Amino acid sequence: MDSEIANQIEMIELTLVKDSVLGFDPAILFVLDDVEIGQREIENLKSKLGTDVFTYLFNIANSAFHGSLRMGPVKHFFDVVNRLGTQYTKVLILLFAMHRLAKGNHDAEIIYAKSFSASVIGRIMARGFGFRDDGARQVELACLLANVGALMMTVYRSRYSAAYYIASDEFIEQNHPYLTERIMRRFLLPEYLYEMVLTNCFVLNRMGIGLPAVVKLAISAVDWSFRTLNNKLVFRSPDTSSDDIFAPSLAAIIKEQFAAAGLTKYLVILPETDQAPQKMD
Numbered sequence: 251m252d253s254e255i256a257n258q259i260e261m262i263e264l265t266l267v268k269d270s271v272l273g274f275d276p277a278i279l280f281v282l283d284d285v286e287i288g289q290r291e292i293e294n295l296k297s298k299l300g301t302d303v304f305t306y307l308f309n310i311a312n313s314a315f316h317g318s319l320r321m322g323p324v325k326h327f328f329d330v331v332n333r334l335g336t337q338y339t340k341v342l343i344l345l346f347a348m349h350r351l352a353k354g355n356h357d358a359e360i361i362y363a364k365s366f367s368a369s370v371i372g373r374i375m376a377r378g379f380g381f382r383d384d385g386a387r388q389v390e391l392a393c394l395l396a397n398v399g400a401l402m403m404t405v406y407r408s409r410y411s412a413a414y415y416i417a418s419d420e421f422i423e424q425n426h427p428y429l430t431e432r433i434m435r436r437f438l439l440p441e442y443l444y445e446m447v448l449t450n451c452f453v454l455n456r457m458g459i460g461l462p463a464v465v466k467l468a469i470s471a472v473d474w475s476f477r478t479l480n481n482k483l484v485f486r487s488p489d490t491s492s493d494d495i496f497a498p499s500l501a502a503i504i505k506e507q508f509a510a511a512g513l514t515k516y517l518v519i520l521p522e523t524d525q526a527p528q529k530m531d
Contacts, residue, residue, distance in 0.1 A: 251428065255421075259429050262406045262417065267436065272347045274299050279340045279437050282331065289328040296327040299343065304330075306346050307339065309510035314503045315370070335387065337440055341395050344437070348401050355408040360481055361401045363516040364472050367483040368393035370507055372468030374500070376461065385461055392446035392465045395439070399429030481516065488522040 269275040278295050281287060296304050304327060310316065311330040312323050324330050331339050345362060352358035372393035376386035400422050407417040427448055434443055445453075446462045453460035475483050487501035498506075501519045508517045 251425075255425060256428075258421075259425060259432065262403055263429060263432050263436070265410075266348070266351070266402050266406060271351065273350065274303070274347070276437075279343065282336050282340055283438055289326075292328045292331055293326060302350070303343060303346055306511070307334070307342060310334065310342065310507075313507045313510045314498060315507040335391075338387070338391050338394075340437055340439070341391060341398075344433070345394065345398060345401065348398070348405050352405045352408055355404065358401060358404045358408060360476065361397055361404060363481070363483075363513050364469075364476055365394055365397050365401070366508075366511050366513055367476075367516065368396070368465075368468045368472040370504060371471060371483070372465060374504075375468050375471075376464050379459055379464060381461065381464070388440075388442060388446065389461055389464050389468065391440075392443055392462075393468050395434070395443060396430065396447045396465065396469060397426065398433055399426035399431075402429055402433070479518070482518050483516060484518040484520065486520045486522055 265271065267276050275298065278298055281291070281295060284291075307327075307330050308324065311333040316333055321333070324333050334342070345365065349358065349362045352362075369390045373386045373390040376389040377383070381389070403417045403422045403426055407422075431444070431448060433439075434447070446465050449462045449466075452466065453462040472483060475485075485501075487499065505514075505517065505519060508514050
């Protein structure tokens, strides 16, 4: 990468991670990494993040997808962080902040919706391939984070009129992984994410598919669905009923997860016997 492109990527990063732009002090994300931090300190972060961020995290943590049926509802921010995990909470906060900054920009919203969709599908895929829950959670986090660089570049372009000449479509396509890597380093995200997010090939383990390959499969599946089915994640399921709150179907759990993230309009669940139309409304 030449120095001019590197400087442009750094400028985008430094512009968007200012507390005056994010709406909160990004140092909050480092506080969550403190293994000695107590419940009171974590609860105090809630007011610093803002009501909308907390409500978003609270809804996600209380979804069946993250274990609310088995473990019960969460009532405090401390419980939210414990339920979701520190790293997942940090990435959700960052993505939500970027999405909020976009102020309805269509391109940014699609990137956000695709990232969230891939995180849900990736976790399901990982379990389907036989990985344990910790591996599935790693895939979920990697899928959520993989396009944060593209999201930030798109947000930057939408907020600053002169930025289009810097963050063109071609520039974003070619350089967003570099910004994603910078964000991972800035916010001290786990080392395993570097391979899972930045690997540019299909990874196999000794006896089968590797977690980085599951990430690529999930992202590719979502890309295909959004590209061919009018920017929606579309799948068929044998049971879409959510009537049984104690044993909801997988489709009902996914539907609830998208609702918690405010992304219901990007999800279509078809009955088992239906085929997806060539174009979705």
